[in-house]
Amino acid sequence: MNDSVINKINKGLIVSCQALEHEPLFGADIMAKMATAAEMGGAVCIRANSVIDIAAIKKVTSLPIIGLIKRDYEDSEIFITPTLREVKELMDVGVDIIALDCTRRKRPNNETLEEIVEYMKQHGQKIMADISTLEEAIYAESIGIDCVSTTLSGYTPYSPQQSGPDFQLLKDTVAKLNIPVIAEGKIFMPSEAIQMLNLGAYAVVVGSAITRPQLITERYVNDIRKALG
Numbered sequence: 001m002n003d004s005v006i007n008k009i010n011k012g013l014i015v016s017c018q019a020l021e022h023e024p025l026f027g028a029d030i031m032a033k034m035a036t037a038a039e040m041g042g043a044v045c046i047r048a049n050s051v052i053d054i055a056a057i058k059k060v061t062s063l064p065i066i067g068l069i070k071r072d073y074e075d076s077e078i079f080i081t082p083t084l085r086e087v088k089e090l091m092d093v094g095v096d097i098i099a100l101d102c103t104r105r106k107r108p109n110n111e112t113l114e115e116i117v118e119y120m121k122q123h124g125q126k127i128m129a130d131i132s133t134l135e136e137a138i139y140a141e142s143i144g145i146d147c148v149s150t151t152l153s154g155y156t157p158y159s160p161q162q163s164g165p166d167f168q169l170l171k172d173t174v175a176k177l178n179i180p181v182i183a184e185g186k187i188f189m190p191s192e193a194i195q196m197l198n199l200g201a202y203a204v205v206v207g208s209a210i211t212r213p214q215l216i217t218e219r220y221v222n223d224i225r226k227a228l229g
């Protein structure tokens with residue numbers, strides 16, 4: 001990973017600014033405003049989905065960007081930057097780091113993780129491995145990936161299906177890997193982010209708790225209902 005990028009994100013908060021088509025805040029202009037708000041609040045980096053959102057975000061911030069493209073294919077469960085097509089689109093728009101599903105599941109079009117990573121490395125593209133288990137993290141490091149993120153814990157059928165952050169995976173991964181390990185997924189409270197950093201996370205990614213107001217509202221409503229019985 002580029003040293004200046006790595007220094008910029010160390011022990012910092014990365015804000016994921018994403019809204020899919022079915023979500024109320026869908027739209028590149030809105031995601032650009034979210035990124036501006038995140039920068040004003042002190043975020044060190046933005047994680048963003050799609051070429052159109054990334055292009056809009058790049059116009060309003062000079063923060064480093066972790067880019068991905070979510071795309072569904074019929075022949076695979078992988079949806080975060082699944083194929084070379086998405087990798088090339090992200091390299092064309094230009095991002096500091098590309099987030100790539102690095103689970104060992106079958107990829108669309110019979111492409112392999114190894115060939116995609118090889119292509120990116122040949123082109124000097126920095127890579128974040130989105131993983132769901134320690135084994136996937138170890139494998140990602142072994143094929144030369146620059147950093148890993150615990151993004152997919154709870155989103156593969158074989159990882160723990162928990163409602164909160166996967167502290168154990170972060171801890172185990174930090175203990176085994178020499179590359180930076182980023183904590184991501186289901187972090188809602190500042191105290192949880194701090195706990196991740198104390199466990200050795202290189203940086204923390206927070207998405208929904210900052211940029212998905214429908215989910216923030218839902219948490220309040222559910223907690224109030226539970227408390228009132």
Ligand SMILES: CC(=O)N[C@H](C=O)[C@@H](O)[C@H](O)[C@H](O)COP(=O)(O)O
Nearest residue numbers: 016151155185186187206207208209
């Ligand atoms: C599983 C998946 O699709 N994760 C996506 C990855 O880019 C995003 O939808 C998440 O918002 C992001 O990982 C941050 O997590 P959280 O929103 O829980 O703070």
